[in-house]
Amino acid sequence: xTEVYRKGVRVQxxxxxxxxxxxxxxxxxxxxxxxxxxxxxxxxxxxxxGWTRDGAACRDPGHGYAEHAYGPRDCExxxxxxxAGPIVHLHLHxxxxxxxxxxxxxxxxxxxxxxxxxxxxxxxxxxPDQRMPEVFDQIVAAMVWTYQTYVASGRAEGxxxxxxxxxxxxxxxxxxxxxxxxxxxxxxxxxxxxxxPYDLYPVLLSTRRSYIDLTPAEAERLSPIRRVAQTRVPxxxxxxxxxxxxxxxxSRAFAAALAGEGKLAACVEVAGANHFEVAxxxxxxxxxxxxxxxxxxxxxxxxxDLPPVGGPAxxxxxxxx
Numbered sequence: 508x509t510e511v512y513r514k515g516v517r518v519q520x521x522x523x524x525x526x527x528x529x530x531x532x533x534x535x536x537x538x539x540x541x542x543x544x545x546x547x548x549x550x551x552x553x554x555x556x557g558w559t560r561d562g563a564a565c566r567d568p569g570h571g572y573a574e575h576a577y578g579p580r581d582c583e584x585x586x587x588x589x590x591a592g593p594i595v596h597l598h599l600h601x602x603x604x605x606x607x608x609x610x611x612x613x614x615x616x617x618x619x620x621x622x623x624x625x626x627x628x629x630x631x632x633x634x635p636d637q638r639m640p641e642v643f644d645q646i647v648a649a650m651v652w653t654y655q656t657y658v659a660s661g662r663a664e665g666x667x668x669x670x671x672x673x674x675x676x677x678x679x680x681x682x683x684x685x686x687x688x689x690x691x692x693x694x695x696x697x698x699x700x701x702x703x704p705y706d707l708y709p710v711l712l713s714t715r716r717s718y719i720d721l722t723p724a725e726a727e728r729l730s731p732i733r734r735v736a737q738t739r740v741p742x743x744x745x746x747x748x749x750x751x752x753x754x755x756x757x758s759r760a761f762a763a764a765l766a767g768e769g770k771l772a773a774c775v776e777v778a779g780a781n782h783f784e785v786a787x788x789x790x791x792x793x794x795x796x797x798x799x800x801x802x803x804x805x806x807x808x809x810x811x812d813l814p815p816v817g818g819p820a821x822x823x824x825x826x827x828x
Contacts, residue, residue: 675703
């Protein structure tokens with residue numbers, strides 16, 4: 508008998524599936540809404556505008572800021588906020604793979620400076636101008652640049668990677684990527700994924716399919732939930748309780764898959780926070796997300812040593828209908 512999951516809850520038998528649904532029990536309109544962030548976060552634009560405004564003042568060369576190239580393309584640049592600490596924080600911005608920029612993350616820099624943490628934010632291509640496999644290749648190149656510049660040179664001991672939204676999707680892929688000798692897994696101190704989509708199957712059924720060009724094989728390879736067996740670093744997942752139902756389900760399903768393989772370090776739900784409010788918390792040590800990030804940047808051991816901790820019990824993940 509076919510197993511069907513309704514927004515994370517399993518029911519038995521295909522007859523249980525709602526007539527006209529395109530994924531789980533979502534109609535096309537409901538699925539499109541679930542992947543349209545502005546409908547779930549009315550303060551989305553005001554928060555992004557604040558990041559842009561506050562970030563501009565942070566990019567001061569007198570505070571260790573500089574922009575560097577990690578590749579030949581115009582978009583292959585990094586914002587680097589240098590510091591003397593032994594752990595580097597590399598953050599991947601969100602924007603549904605087609606919006607936002609590294610400059611939108613500069614507001615996080617003062618919090619990193621207070622910890623004496625070098626902070627690196629790469630830019631990369633946007634869909635549909637570039638395809639998602641090419642964008643991930645750029646992120647790999649930015650990771651290698653950061654490793655060579657800081658860890659291989661002896662300036663730092665390791666890297667903590669974080670990402671928000673589509674950046675969390677890419678951060679999860681980083682955790683399962685085989686860099687070979689270019690970046691040993693021991694250099695990845697921790698990976699923090701904030702409110703990401705980890706299964707591209709429902710994303711490609713939503714309105715986002717209009718600009719995401721992937722073959723079925725590419726969608727499988729670029730879905731972190733399909734790469735749990737290859738995941739090399741236990742993952743920390745954070746999401747807000749006021750996310751869209753799909754982003755809540757995606758985090759819980761990915762947490763369940765990781766926990767089943769012993770690769771979940773933590774899954775934390777931030778009460779009362781929407782998709783953009785959890786990202787905004789990266790700039791404050793006193794917030795739930797800022798506290799967790801600070802813990803990862805200052806912990807005295809490697810990510811592989813961390814036991815599963817706290818957070819909500821993840822629900823079951825879906826099978827594809």
